[in-house]
Amino acid sequence: MARTVIAGDFGGTNLRAALVADSGEVLARREVPTPAAGTAEEALASVDALLADVRAGAAAAPVAACIAAAGLIDAERGLVLVSPNVPSFRNLPLGAALAGRTGLPAAIENDASAAALGEHRFGAARGARHVLHATLGTGIGGGIVIDGRLHRGAAGLAGEIGHIVIDAAGPVCACGSRGCLEALAGGVAFARRARRLLETGAAPVLAALCAGREPAAADLARAAARGETAALAEIRNGGHLLGVGLASLVNVLNPDVVTLSGGLLGMGEPLLESLREAMAASAYGPASATPVRVSELGEDAGLLGAAAVALALAEG
Ligand SMILES: [Zn+2]
Structure with missing residues (x-):
């Protein structure tokens, strides 16, 4: 059975999450409107619901999770410093929140950095x-x-x-x-x-x-x-x-x-x-x-970038 990861992409319009196989196939996906207003707790509740939905579709336990987001991200410490799409996420330890909620090795990453790894693993820079x-x-x-x-x-x-x-x-x-x-x-x-x-x-x-x-x-x-x-x-x-x-x-x-x-x-x-x-x-x-x-990744570039980061995390 293919290994799977949970990938999240925090865009300006929607928060998207997906279950992605290590082949790059998107097995299940959900999205909710981006909580541009409200508190960090409310936004986190939206993220929780998304993750639970996606996870419910997994045939076997995913091996890692990653959320890619625009803004200033301290990937090493798992901190969202500034998020233009979800303004309430300020100096938020989203990496720890993601690990705690999924029970998986978890990372957060700047979306453009994640996209680079996504192109390398699945897209126009394969090989x-x-x-x-x-x-x-x-x-x-x-x-x-x-x-x-x-x-x-x-x-x-x-x-x-x-x-x-x-x-x-x-x-x-x-x-x-x-x-x-x-x-x-x-x-x-x-x-x-x-x-x-x-x-x-x-x-x-x-x-x-x-x-x-x-x-x-x-x-x-x-x-x-x-x-x-x-x-x-x-x-x-x-x-x-x-x-x-x-x-x-x-x-x-x-x-x-x-x-x-x-x-x-x-x-x-x-x-x-x-x-x-x-x-x-x-x-x-x-x-x-x-x-x-x-x-070559089209609309799924953000999700596949996050998936590539999660797979890299699982692979050490
Ligand atoms: Zn400048």
Whole structure:
């Protein structure tokens, strides 16, 4: 019988949990709306119900559990320091809570780090030793796998690739620094590009699409798909900056493969093409040939990332 683990993914919309086999097959899944308000106790009660439901479907006892969550996670001590999706989880020992409630070896992990291990075990980086994974969404995150193991760093902050500085005189970032990759080419930055483009009056298709409302990153892609060259140029410009940032990381880490996930990939081939071109042009020597692959895990990337962390825990 396949070994199974309990995997949790705390997203912005739903808390999801699943029973996952070591093959990556999702055997059972449940979800509840993310408790964005209320106390930590109430949120934990939702987690309890989820876990009990998922566990009830297990044919044999799972071997470990892991919850992946956005935010600042101290994986070593099992602490959620800051959670943007569940604000009541602040300095919360979720790892101990998970172990206590399941009676299993349990871990919590930053979702982007978990995603890196998920790609390594189940996805686009199968068979690689060293992986750099980038999550390209409203914010930009990442995870690093070295020799098949997650690299967490001294305080669990390794992989915060959105905050490498690309332009020291650039726009202020959410982290307080200036010109971070996220501030220049994250989802919020693309929305800002779209807003500026509207102000120039040079993007009639975009203007018609937004019709008086605030533009979002996805509007640029829609306008570009309808032939608006100014919108296309903004997408390519952002993709270029992402590629430049990834090239710096590739020069430091020399991964076998770079994997990508996240909503910005919805901008399609123009973004990917400019990202790949810029990375190849900026990376040093043979590192310029580092392959860049899109995640194969789709909507289950978060759950499978958590499952990969739980399996690694069970395997020691
Ligand atoms: Zn930053």
